[in-house]
Amino acid sequence: xxxxxxxxxxxxxxxxxxxxxxxxxxxxxxxxxxxxxxxxxxxxxxxxxxxxxxxxxxxxxxxxxxxxxxxxxxxxxxxxxxxxxxxxxxxxxxxxxxxxxxxxxxxxxxxxxxxxxxxxxxxxxxxxxxxxxxxxxxxxxxxxxxxxxxxxxxxxxxxxxxxxxxxxxxxxxxxxxxxxxxxxxxxxxxxxxxxxxxxxxxxxxxxxxxxxxxxxxxxxxxxxxxxxxxxxxxxxxxxxxxxxxxxxx
Ligand code: ADP
Ligand code: MG
Ligand code: MG
Numbered sequence: 216x217x218x219x220x221x222x223x224x225x226x227x228x229x230x231x232x233x234x235x236x237x238x239x240x241x242x243x244x245x246x247x248x249x250x251x252x253x254x255x256x257x258x259x260x261x262x263x264x265x266x267x268x269x270x271x272x273x274x275x276x277x278x279x280x281x282x283x284x285x286x287x288x289x290x291x292x293x294x295x296x297x298x299x300x301x302x303x304x305x306x307x308x309x310x311x312x313x314x315x316x317x318x319x320x321x322x323x324x325x326x327x328x329x330x331x332x333x334x335x336x337x338x339x340x341x342x343x344x345x346x347x348x349x350x351x352x353x354x355x356x357x358x359x360x361x362x363x364x365x366x367x368x369x370x371x372x373x374x375x376x377x378x379x380x381x382x383x384x385x386x387x388x389x390x391x392x393x394x395x396x397x398x399x400x401x402x403x404x405x406x407x408x409x410x411x412x413x414x415x416x417x418x419x420x421x422x423x424x425x426x427x428x429x430x431x432x433x434x435x436x437x438x439x440x441x442x443x444x445x446x447x448x449x450x451x452x453x454x455x456x457x458x459x460x461x462x463x464x
Contacts, residue, residue: 222273233437249434294380305357363390400425
């Protein structure tokens with residue numbers, strides 16, 4: 216589904232990703248861990264096609280297509296979803312309008328008519344309930360004045376409505392108390408399916424107690440320096456990152 220080969224990328228004029236390779240297949244959940252400043256969020260932004268994040272070498276293949284050739288909207292229409300560490304606020308646009316526009320764009324791409332408003336309202340309320348958000352929330356501005364937990368739940372709801380092929384989540388656990396973490400984890404687990412892949416960026420192994428990944432990768436200095444199964448995350452929690460850097464050197 217996602218094949219990244221020797222990817223190099225700059226933020227401004229500084230090279231941050233330095234030959235990163237990663238293969239993600241449908242049905243898999245991958246966790247990416249690594250020290251602060253290693254390039255985890257940069258990877259997310261490059262995959263999202265964000266301005267100022269420029270791929271300079273290597274390739275990213277998404278479901279058989281060159282991802283780096285697509286603009287942000289195309290990536291989303293093709294089924295890529297990125298939940299960010301700091302989701303944007305869009306004052307003046309209600310959550311409901313925002314979500315319906317996003318869902319209709321994906322439907323159009325799949326050759327479907329826009330979703331009926333009443334039907335969408337019903338669906339959106341259902342998803343709110345699934346992530347423990349009051350449905351009044353749908354009338355509020357996009358991310359306007361949301362708490363950290365609400366933002367995360369909102370992202371998850373978007374993900375549930377858009378049914379993307381590939382979900383990339385950055386610091387899914389930051390700003391969440393234990394109860395919110397469990398709600399988000401349950402939501403992510405409910406999204407697991409044979410035809411969808413999930414990539415979670417996380418600092419702490421704690422999240423991986425709730426969302427059990429098939430693979431764990433360590434990103435350090437702009438590339439993946441070690442990959443393993445879930446036991447690697449436990450080892451990292453116990454020993455930190457220093458031993459891997461030494462092992463690789
Ligand atoms: P991580 O998410 O692993 O903590 P980041 O991808 O956020 O790491 O950052 C990787 C490196 O890129 C850091 O050295 C950071 O200072 C730098 N960086 C990130 N964003 C920018 C930016 N917008 N401008 C300049 N440098 C940046
Ligand atoms: Mg960081
Ligand atoms: Mg980060």
